[in-house]
Amino acid sequence: MIEYLTFNPSFTDLHLTQYGIEKCCPFHDFGPAIRDYYLLHFVLGGKGRFETRERSYALERGQAFLIFPGEVTYYLADGEHPWKYVWVGFHGTQAEAYLHEAGLTVESPILNRFDPELVEKQILQMHESKGMERGRDLRRTALLYSLFSHMAEANPEPSSVPGRKNRQDQYVQKVTDFIETNYANKISISQIADYVGLDRSYLCAVFKARMGASVQEHLIRYRINKACSLMSNRLLTIGDIARSVGYEDPLLFSKMFKKEKGLSPKQYRSSNTDALRKTPSL
16 A cells, blocks of 8 residues: 655645555565655564665664655565565655654664554554545644654654754744744743743743844844834734734834834835835836
């Protein structure tokens, strides 16, 4: 059983490209070859060998191997006890970060613990979703996220822990992602720290050291820049724009805007309108 899927632009963080299940023949192999997506094989039974540029791994039931995009790999089923495996192919902007949660990296592509029955069941459920008239992609994506959750839970001590600098970069990325998603809402630094999972003081210190600005300063700057992009819409009042970027109080919005841009919102809108009028037509 194998199913190849088309890309759904609604799922950019993580999206399924294929899935399948196979009971291999003795000495069944593939490669050496490269892929342009992630491909994760879960061994349900039997044995085989997985090879990267640097290493060769003997694998059996309860282990999985990950092929990273652009990496040359080769795998071979055992001659006497060929493996049976299921696999998922996937891509997405957050795929590598999610894999890190289970300790999977280019340098450490082997997952040493998972529940074979649970994983096989979820792959079969992906296949069963073919019959759904609506919500099929949502169902398959939910099952893929469930697989990632199981891998992270089953492997609490990742074999490759990101270095201190890399971890701090991840914290900063989480902060900026949270702000970009929630800037229009009433959010606090404490909420951001809870989302990242760090003490507020430590998070602020890391962010300041990495970005050269505090979390609060970054939030204000992001909101004001968003407000500037809305100024050209003459259907929106200054109050509308203020509320759209997270300021219920128009006076506070004006104060923050002038501090950031050197002009009041009205002055900024007027000056930009004048500039557009003076621009010669082509």
